[in-house]
Amino acid sequence: MAGHLVQAHTQLYNVAVGTTTYKHGEYIQPVVGPRLSPVANFTTDEIRCRNTNGVSPKTPYLSVKAGVEFSVVWRHHNDSAEDNMVSPSHRGPCMIYLGKVETNPDDIKWFKIYELGFNKDTNKWCSDVARDNHGKVNVVIPKDIEDGKYLLRTDLLALHKANVVWGAQFYPNCVQLDITGSSNKFLDPPPEFVSFPGAYKSDDPGIFYDRRKDKGLNYVIPGPKVYPPTKPT
Template sequence: MGKTNYAKGMYIQPVVGPAVTYVADFTKVQIRCRNDNGSSPTTPYLCVTAGSTISTFWHRRNALPDDIMIVYSHIGPCMFYLGKVTPNPDDIKWFKIYELGYNKDTKKWCSEVARDNHGRMDIVIPKDIENGRYLLRTELLTLQNAQKPMGAQFYPNCVQIHITGANNKFLDPPPEYVSFPGVYQPNDTGILYNLRKDGGMTYQIPGPPVYPPVKNPS
């Protein structure tokens, strides 16, 4: 079955400021979706079947093949979360469905993997969840200045999706839910981190463990 391509930014919540701007203070609400509230009634929802693969694309300037996605000095992990939409975005309970940090075999960070793939990341939507409207939160964390308190740079975005065909249940144990803001703290391992000293060898990705129903493509 073929893949469907959608217009750039069609289902992504608008961000505050330039598209290349990061969130410096992850204790503020902007860490949720890089905007002021985490909801966008004017943004349509993409219909997604549970268990299917969705491809997201990160770009720096444009969607052309020669776009480098992010400058080469900016390296770090990426994380993907799901949160079921609630009337008040502050009440959304998020759970992590994918993460990729530093691969000791290839000696590459997720940011480098994504850049090599022209910004594309393929993510499997879990089957063992509930149907309904969700925010798919994509997040790139760069560590070039993370040796300083509050020096880590976060690039979150939220895609509005409507999941169908799910099993309407969670596996046992269920996901570990977190809040944005709230889950990240300034002294967390993986946020306050000396990249130049360690080079990724002992790096631990921040946030909760990945919810385990499906295996994502490597």
């Protein structure tokens, strides 16, 4: 039974910049304990990167240019077509954050650069969209930030048990990036900064949520607003 449950879970498997995909685990921080296990208690340091670290000294930084398309790929164990990123039952939103590296990881100011929840037109959650794309989600590294060393924090939230307090399952991972070529300033208004732990509360409507009852129709993705804000069309 335990093996079956693990197969339902997920990890950040690799990353890509444009058409260049890096080998499994490169630039991704190691996790504490089983690499596929979720974080249920988001008041602990593990909600940051599924470990208790700030920077991982043995993990190199990937040099990327601000403004480029960056891809993250969730998988179970390998990159085969048969290896799903997560069980179809573990449906929910995806979120991606950036946080400039600080000596004390508690001082990192995180801001959200991507989110995708439920699409009423397609009846799909972000997890469904990512599974259809072999676990891959694309995000643009914002141009209007500061150069420097960052942690890029990915988070997939499974809502199948979120109808009870502490039932939501978080799957965070962090990538170590050295970002250059930015404008070296934030837009006005600047990002909405949050801390991990601290950004999520047990009664947040996107965390304590009955997916089967609401069917995604009124779902609110937890955390701050996405930066930079989407321009009106």
